Amino acid sequence: MPKKKPFIHPYIPNSVPHVQREMLTAIGVESIDDLYEDIPPELRFQGEMKLPPPFLSEQDLKRHVMSLLQKNISCEEYACFLGGGSAYHYVPAIVDEIVHRSEFLTAYAGEPYEDKGRFQALFEYQSLMGELLDFDVVNVPTYDWSQAASTAIRMAGRITKRPKVVLAGPIAPDRLAVIRNYCQPVMEVALSGYDPTTGLLALEELQSQLSSDVAAVYFENPSYFGTIDHRGQEIADLAHAQGALCVVGVDPLSLGLLKPPSQYGADIACGDIQPLGNHMYFGGALGGFIATRDEEKFVMEYPSRLFGISRTAVEGEWGFGDVAYSRTSFDKREKGKEFVGTAAALYGIAAAVFLSLLGPQGLKELSQHILQKAQFTAQKLAEIPGVKICFSAPHFKEFVVDFKETGKTVAEINQALLRQKIFGGKDLSGEFPELSGCALFCVTEMITLEQIKKLRQALSEIVG
């Protein structure tokens, strides 16, 4: 039998046999197998993992993975009118440059000395988001908006010592499912509906659900349907009158133009930083923010890392570190607030670069650009016979289109649009039975006038 060729892998320097021998001698054992002596035979895996043969050379690996990716069609190729929690936005080149830096990409959990850079970058992320949200406390990002909302609700439960949250108005089904699971069995989740005419949360229904056991009212503005509610203060006042907190989910890109929740009575704001310089990645690049006033009763309920600024022994140096670390599960295990761990820090750094680049004027212009384009698209679609825009309330980047009168299902329409290289709006039929035949469209700055016209033309032909 020919002697087995040693397995030498470029990622494993000490796979070289003579190095292994030298190290085994230093340890004082004969073979690597001896090092596993504590694992009893009955626990040993006797078989072989049946994995495909590997691509040991980088160029073969690249060819293989690229051939898989080739089966995807990206939003660079087709016009994307999909939103609902992830949207196709422009990512400035400098954002990509920074997040690909080895120093950030491959760092983890060093001290604020040799890892001062990430502490400062994330402190700046918190600070920039604080300006956007007009709040003095923002967390190091958590997993996504759904987690941020869930934690905000649990925070409200602890602050008020009450067991129930009312989710008012339209909310993404994904997010609702996450909140339900995260709250169960500690908090009860009650739903309050929306007004079928305006698309805004139904105020009277909400009012009827408020009581002394409600910890928080949670609503989104703009909502899942894209609608902008002008009654934020009224809603917050209703919650406060019952001793409940007001928690508002918000698209941060809307805040160049729209009032942040803090300015209409919200106690906690939350949302996702994907639109702030993060590529979509099939819905995989998400990061949740939570923001509050700088009050001890709020700060002490955050589970997340909160980076604070300080000074050092040497004049002129900024230092950073963990604020109120003792609240976290890192310090207190199950006695800490919920739990903390690896989440979405690099997306936070991306958002910091993004907001630093845009500045106040850029953000305002981008909000406005999206607003104008979405309005224009909605108007153009409403011109098509049988196609209506649901809901009378104004909208930001998303809006609901009603195709019921066309006699075609959204699925049929979207299949036809696909043939014209358009990703049509998200079908709401399954999620909201009353909106059967309706789709949620999203328009960002990436959509061109030409694509809007093409969509209109295509829809006219499909439903005509």
Place this chain on the structure above:
Amino acid sequence: MADQKKFSRLRNFHQAKWDEEIIFELSQEGERGILIPEVEPEIKETVGDGLAVIPPQMIREEKPNLPEVAQMRVLKHFLRLSQENLGADLNIDIGQGTCTMKYNPKINEVLVSSPKALALHPHQDESTVQGALEIFYKMDLFFREISGLDRFTFQCSAGSHAIMTMASIIRKYHQERGEGDQRDEIITTIFSHPSDAAAAAVKGFKIKTIYHDETGLPDLESLFQALSPRTAGLIITNPEDTGIFNPQVAKFTQAVHEVGGLCGYDQANANGILGITRAREAGFDLCFFNLHKTFGTPHGCGGPAGAALGVVKKLEPYLPVPLVDYDGEKYYFNYDLPQTIGKVRSFHGPFSVILKAYAWIMSMGAEGLKEVARVAVLNNNYILSKIAKIKGAKSPFPAGKHRIEQVRYTWEDLCRETGVSTFDIALRMADFGFHLWSSHHPFIVPEPFTIEPTESYAKRELDEYLEALEFIAEEARRDPEKVKTAPHRSVVHRIDQSPYDDPQKWAITWRAYLKKQK
């Protein structure tokens, strides 16, 4: 200068130190970092400025007080901050035990930079994301082999998130069997990650923590005492954060099963046992692996991360939706899971991380994964044999003569002798371009530090790191002040910790800092 010869590998290192401003201090009114395109004239003619339809009370009166900084200065700012950070690509990152700081291949970054990965919307028609779905599907198959369990989801955002998800499944399982109220206790061990306790507690469980016996192993008698009809499940690591493999783990899972509980395996410490021992053989019902640890994806300063969460057949209907299935022609999302806990994250999971882990596994194969484990264990025991010879350091606990992928050590002797703490030594290590992390709280092992060399570093690099530890241990005796005032050649000097626990002084944003300075 005998020392210098002895410590010939030590570098005359100094980290980049820019004393970089806070971004707000760079603001110059009127500067722009990037310009936003105006909408096309036809759009403007049709809808005007778009503001007319917005209720006046919802219009933001003052623009957000973001800094105004030209593009190159923004770039320079964040590049400088990056240089003030010590990524694993640059150091010999073995001092961050439990975190598996291995090489993150650059080719995988190239792969995920394809628009065919980054410009995919989660709601695209399935026919347009077949490549992405195939990766989810194949990863499921891979992890069945790696663990022996039957079905995997990739929706979880990270390890702690997977623990919360396991706890959710355990809760739902007992609920469906009518025992939801009764079974309200999760058992873990003190040398399992803090999140094994904390993330389970989020799901309303009371936590019972098993301590170790004098040998360092989790105490089986204590487990027996903790078990009762209230037991919902067990969530533990193995090897534990000490690097000691619990050879009695099957007795643990068996005992929990006998009282009707489920067993969840936190496989954050899997890097030394790939292909050697699996969740299946040890009797676990659920397990998860951290993609950003064992499977080669970068840690990104603390995320994005990812987890492969698997279960045995009877728990498959409880997994979060959707799973990815294949009908012989196409891959599709399967929402048909009757007892599903619902969702733990919007959409499908951290796709960029999943894609990189897929590429990493495909670069290794079965033989490669096993070689990863074997070399990780070799490296670890090599370090153990060397640290045992550093005066003042030792590895506590007699169990586990050899350790698996990491070791929790103690500087207790050195601290007693010199007054230098593990924290001081960690900061002195920064002067040589290294991280050294103490350990998770509580410090069961006094003055702890945890080393996990992984498979990624050459012997000569391990020697370099060891030399720094040895040098500092000697220095602690010779010149303890030098160690206690470290770092001297890092980015900043000793930080004033006093504001962080004082509500009057802490500042979590720049605006809060400015207010509190007044």
